Amino acid sequence: MTLETLGWNRQRQSDFAARAEENLIPGRVVSEHRSHFGVATDAGELSAEIPGRLRNAAVQRSDLPGVGDFVALRRGVADGPAAIEEVLPRTSALIRKASGENRPQLLAANVDTVFIVTAPDGDFNLPRIERLLALVADSAAAPVIVLNKADLTDDAAGMMEQIATVAPGVPLHAISARAHRISGIERHFDGNRTIALIGSSGVGKSTLTNELLGRAAQATQEVRAHDSRGRHTTTHRQLFLRVRGGCIIDTPGMRGVEVWSTDGVADSTFADIEALAVGCKFSNCRHEAEPKCAVRAAVARGDLDAEHLATYVRRARAATSSGR
Ligand SMILES: Nc1nc2c(ncn2[C@@H]2O[C@H](COP(=O)(O)OP(=O)(O)OP(=O)(O)O)[C@@H](O)[C@H]2O)c(=O)[nH]1
Ligand SMILES: [Mg+2]
Ligand SMILES: [Zn+2]
Structure with missing residues (x-):
């Protein structure tokens, strides 16, 4: 694999050269985990973290690296994780x-x-x-x-x-x-x-x-x-x-x-609830008072945050009442 096959091109090379100081290598974020990222580089896939400086500089969450981003990486010491020093300008x-x-x-x-x-x-x-x-x-x-x-x-x-x-x-x-x-x-x-x-x-x-x-x-x-x-x-x-x-x-x-809508309701934050809901007795369970609700059972066990479920239920009610 070379970075070129991952979409690296002259524009990105010049963005990289303009921004990155010495000793940094280019890469592309291929996966996002709770505490680290997988980044493909010419030297193979590396595990990388975001340094506090980058976190503090981000005005909003979407400024932080995500899957598909081209980044400038500092290699880790010994076997330690690399650090994402820069997110290169996005084309989309x-x-x-x-x-x-x-x-x-x-x-x-x-x-x-x-x-x-x-x-x-x-x-x-x-x-x-x-x-x-x-x-x-x-x-x-x-x-x-x-x-x-x-x-x-x-x-x-x-x-x-x-x-x-x-x-x-x-x-x-x-x-x-x-x-x-x-x-x-x-x-x-x-x-x-x-x-x-x-x-x-x-x-x-x-x-x-x-x-x-x-x-x-x-x-x-x-x-x-x-x-x-x-x-x-x-x-x-x-x-x-x-x-x-x-x-x-x-x-x-x-x-x-x-899905994206005027009030911008979105999805995967509730993927955990959705996954649990497969186990509810009723396929249209709203996880409020229905019997044999697998989602409320998870809250009772301490596996799911009650506040998170409350947010979900509020959202679902709002979506229903606005006809969606
Ligand atoms: N009949 C038929 N079934 C398909 C076709 N493509 C996918 N499926 C089936 O649809 C089911 C769901 O497919 P997935 O690829 O897991 O769906 P997904 O969109 O990735 O779902 P999520 O990961 O939950 O978002 C599987 O049983 C697939 O075998 C198709 O062209 N025809
Ligand atoms: Mg899938
Ligand atoms: Zn339920």
Whole structure:
């Protein structure tokens, strides 16, 4: 692997040269964990931390490094972690408002194209596609809409026509990741471009990631039988390099009501609650007073913060009363 295959170019080299002092090396953030980042460099993947100086200089959370960022790194001493000294200027940033808080959250940086992934089984919803288009429009990345699981419908053409009414001029593809029918979408990686996949849980983002990588890099999971909704299988954003060129960023599924909207309600802050909710007796459980609620049980056990659940319930009520 070389940084060039990860999207490093002359512009980035000159940004790096202008900002970075001696002894720093360039890299790209490929994963984000609670306390550290995975950063790909010409010397392999390094574990890196953010020094306090960078944290203090950030005006808002989205200024801090995220998946897809190009950074200047100082190598660690001995086996210690490297330090991210600079975040290089972004050519695009996929940002939404964080859930339950009035702050921006970076989903992915330096993305050339975003695949908005949808599917005929349960997920198909034009207003949601419009909200995702609005999010992409603010990012400086180009949108592409992918109708996955085309094998599950006899009317993929009709669905594509409906999508076209809300997405004039946006490239549309009907594919089947599971059946290995993805022709037409690989060209979006030409020139080592970076593509991020966004959409609801269960639409097949990780299945498509694996298909585009040619290997089973990401775990996937059957959707729920009774309502075809996903199980929030992917919990972290991660960037993968393709042998055939270009990079893919797979992301956790977004909840329908929590996609970008006027009041900016967002998703993965509540991925923990969503994951627990699969165990609730009622599929439409609001985790308030319903019997056999797995989410309240987790609070009772001390595994989930009661305040966090209260925020979630407040948000869900607000979303319901405003008709979403
Ligand atoms: N019939 C059919 N099923 C598919 C297709 N693509 C994916 N699936 C199935 O859909 C289910 C969910 O796929 P995932 O790839 O885990 O979905 P995801 O979007 O990554 O979900 P999260 O990680 O929860 O956001 C799996 O059982 C897949 O096998 C397809 O083209 N056709
Ligand atoms: Mg996934
Ligand atoms: Zn519940």
